[in-house]
Amino acid sequence: xxxxxxxxxxxxxxxxxxxxxxxxxxxxxxxxxxxxxxxxxxxxxxxxxxxxxxxxxxxxxxxxxxxxxxxxxxxxxxxxxxxxxxxxxxxxxxxxxxxxxxxxxxxxxxxxxxxxxxxxxxxxxxxxxxxxxxxxxxxxxxxxxxxxxxxxxxxxxxxxxxxxxxxxxxxxxxxxxxxxxxxxxxxxxxxxxxxxxxxxxxxxxxxxxxxxxxxxxxxxxxxxxxxxxxxxxxxxxxxxxxxxxxxxxxxxxxxxxxxxxxxxxxxxxxxxxxxxxxxxxxxxxxxxxxxxxxxxxxxxxxxxxxxxxxxxxxxxxxxxxxxxxxxxxxxxxxxxxxxxxxxxxxxxxxxxxxxxxxxxxxxxxxxxxxxxxxxxxxxxxxxxxxxxxxxxxxxxxxxxxxxxxxxxxxxxxxxxxxxxxxxxxxxxxxxxxxxxxxxxxxxxxxxxxxxxxxxxxxxxxxxxxxxxxxxxxxxxxxxxxxxxxxxxxxxxxxxxxxxxxxxxxxxxxxxxxxxxxxxxxxxxxxxxxxxxxxxxxxxxxxxxxxxxxxxxxxxxx
Amino acid sequence: xxxxxxxxxxxxxxxxxxxxxxxxxxxxxxxxxxxxxxxxxxxxxxxxxxxxxxxxxxxxxxxxxxxxxxxxxxxxxxxxxxxxxxxxxxxxxxxxxx
Numbered sequence: 001x002x003x004x005x006x007x008x009x010x011x012x013x014x015x016x017x018x019x020x021x022x023x024x025x026x027x028x029x030x031x032x033x034x035x036x037x038x039x040x041x042x043x044x045x046x047x048x049x050x051x052x053x054x055x056x057x058x059x060x061x062x063x064x065x066x067x068x069x070x071x072x073x074x075x076x077x078x079x080x081x082x083x084x085x086x087x088x089x090x091x092x093x094x095x096x097x098x099x100x101x102x103x104x105x106x107x108x109x110x111x112x113x114x115x116x117x118x119x120x121x122x123x124x125x126x127x128x129x130x131x132x133x134x135x136x137x138x139x140x141x142x143x144x145x146x147x148x149x150x151x152x153x154x155x156x157x158x159x160x161x162x163x164x165x166x167x168x169x170x171x172x173x174x175x176x177x178x179x180x181x182x183x184x185x186x187x188x189x190x191x192x193x194x195x196x197x198x199x200x201x202x203x204x205x206x207x208x209x210x211x212x213x214x215x216x217x218x219x220x221x222x223x224x225x226x227x228x229x230x231x232x233x234x235x236x237x238x239x240x241x242x243x244x245x246x247x248x249x250x251x252x253x254x255x256x257x258x259x260x261x262x263x264x265x266x267x268x269x270x271x272x273x274x275x276x277x278x279x280x281x282x283x284x285x286x287x288x289x290x291x292x293x294x295x296x297x298x299x300x301x302x303x304x305x306x307x308x309x310x311x312x313x314x315x316x317x318x319x320x321x322x323x324x325x326x327x328x329x330x331x332x333x334x335x336x337x338x339x340x341x342x343x344x345x346x347x348x349x350x351x352x353x354x355x356x357x358x359x360x361x362x363x364x365x366x367x368x369x370x371x372x373x374x375x376x377x378x379x380x381x382x383x384x385x386x387x388x389x390x391x392x393x394x395x396x397x398x399x400x401x402x403x404x405x406x407x408x409x410x411x412x413x414x415x416x417x418x419x420x421x422x423x424x425x426x427x428x429x430x431x432x433x434x435x436x437x438x439x440x441x442x443x444x445x446x447x448x449x450x451x452x453x454x455x456x457x458x459x460x461x462x463x464x465x466x467x468x469x470x471x472x473x474x475x476x477x478x479x480x481x482x483x484x485x486x487x488x489x490x491x492x493x494x495x496x497x498x499x500x501x502x503x504x505x506x507x508x509x510x511x512x513x514x515x516x517x518x519x520x521x522x523x524x525x526x527x528x529x530x531x532x533x534x535x536x537x538x539x540x541x542x543x544x545x546x547x548x549x550x551x552x553x554x555x556x557x
Numbered sequence: 558x559x560x561x562x563x564x565x566x567x568x569x570x571x572x573x574x575x576x577x578x579x580x581x582x583x584x585x586x587x588x589x590x591x592x593x594x595x596x597x598x599x600x601x602x603x604x605x606x607x608x609x610x611x612x613x614x615x616x617x618x619x620x621x622x623x624x625x626x627x628x629x630x631x632x633x634x635x636x637x638x639x640x641x642x643x644x645x646x647x648x649x650x651x652x653x654x655x
Binding site: 100102103104108109110111112113114115116117118119120122123125126144148 | 637
């Protein structure tokens with residue numbers, strides 16, 4: 001049934017873009033056999049996007065391409081994209097790519113009378129035919145307007161060009177500079193109207209973010225939002241804000257928390273695999289320690305674990321954990337653990353997310369720890385952080401990765417969650433809070449479970465201690481005023497021992513008393529017995545005398 | 558006349574026998590006869606027949622007249638109907654015959 005309805009549905013023919021994430025946003029790629037306009041200001045990545053479209057087309061989909069550059073000579077282009085790992089010369093030699101540099105020099109050209117742009121058509125046509133190209137890029141065709149005077153002819157010819165491209169059946173990208181009133185300086189969007197993509201480069205609070213938006217896409221659904229994208233060593237990647245569906249697979253397998261005693265607080269005996277766990281708390285409440293315990297536990301079970309440390313370097317983390325008896329070094333050596341340290345302010349949120357995504361792809365971990373997630377809020381605004389976290393969690397869920405985040409929150413009396421907590425708490429499945437319990441001149445650590453989706457859990461605040469042997473949850477000590485911690489727990493315990501001893505003494509004393517009483521009683525019984533016996537004896541003597549007298553009396557008769 | 562290469566080498570790029578290209582050829586022949594009599598050569602390149610040549614001279618528009626020699630290279634696009642602009646473009650000083 002399902003299959004039938006699928007095959008009946010019309011699928012708009014599309015060409016994969018070769019840009020990470022853009023296929024998802026465009027629901028499959030650029031319109032096949034039609035031109036797409038990519039516009040944006042200087043330095044926003046137009047040329048790179050189109051170059052990537054061509055190169056990935058060649059390397060991944062075996063679709064040869066033609067790059068017609070109106071701005072950069074082909075040598076410059078080769079050099080520019082080489083740093084991104086694209087080898088144009090090789091592709092050219094393999095007859096998969098043609099780069100044609102069209103130079104329009106105003107000073108060299110004199111216009112005298114009517115003309116048309118058949119020369120350009122022929123060049124392009126020749127290039128397309130020579131390698132049987134199906135992908136074409138014109139970068140930036142608006143340069144023609146600077147070189148040629150006769151606008152009327154140009155416009156008519158451009159219209160003809162785009163029409164001609166369509167009849168050729170090539171999927172084309174036309175780039176254009178961003179104009180003031182219009183999307184492009186020369187209003188190219190009038191001619192190329194099938195798909196228009198706008199690139200943008202903004203600096204917000206000293207962090208630059210590149211964004212991409214699909215303005216229109218005829219005949220197809222597409223994401224309408226602005227999507228951040230990145231240019232890094234592998235070219236462009238677009239990050240869809242969220243996947244539109246929430247239909248990832250779930251697992252009911254349980255993974256151990258690694259902290260002795262914590263497992264029993266959960267009915268299932270741990271976390272669900274693929275769930276997200278938030279460990280929040282104020283400074284110095286051993287969030288990192290809990291995270292490391294969890295990491296070590298997973299490593300011990302040969303689960304690949306990725307640890308993102310935004311506060312400590314790997315060496316520091318290893319050293320610190322050694323002091324409480326967790327040896328992380330051996331897991332790093334045997335390859336089950338990777339610690340990735342960086343300052344959150346190193347780059348924008350998107351780049352962090354991208355690094356994460358790359359590492360997930362390369363390392364294929366089953367467990368991820370981000371310590372702490374709240375530091376990322378330093379980088380972006382509230383909204384950005386939230387959207388990034390949503391994307392992050394989505395990504396982890398899709399990959400069925402168990403993730404543990406720690407979050408540092410401000411010391412507040414009423415324990416209201418702050419930003420990081422607030423943005424994550426609704427997304428995470430399990431939320432553990434560790435907090436300081438201050439009072440009578442000491443500080444104790446308490447741990448409790450705020451929520452645990454799909455699993456019953458303990459409602460108690462459990463005290464835990466960290467010694468050189470590691471972390472340990474203490475048994476609940478109930479006093480008259482509730483759960484006791486720290487010194488109160490100790491004094492309560494001492495009191496209890498004392499009263500226990502007292503009770504024991506009392507019991508012993510009572511025992512002795514009873515024994516004494518028994519002895520007295522037994523003595524009494526003995527005395528009475530003796531008395532009875534002597535009485536009985538007396539009676540029998542009396543009876544004997546009587547008998548004797550009677551005998552004697554009868555004899556006398 | 559020396560039998561070396563002509564003093565003025567002109568190339569006319571066309572794309573098939575279109576009215577514009579025919580007109581352009583007529584025009585340039587006319588001007589050359591008047592101003593460069595005896596010291597010019599005109600070569601006609603049809604891009605429909607040899608499209609690979611378009612890249613070398615950076616041809617976009619047709620018809621394009623290219624002054625190969627004397628240097629620098631100059632290009633005039635269009636059907637060359639505007640004599641004054643053609644002469645300016647080729648940097649030819651009009652011969653005043655009377």
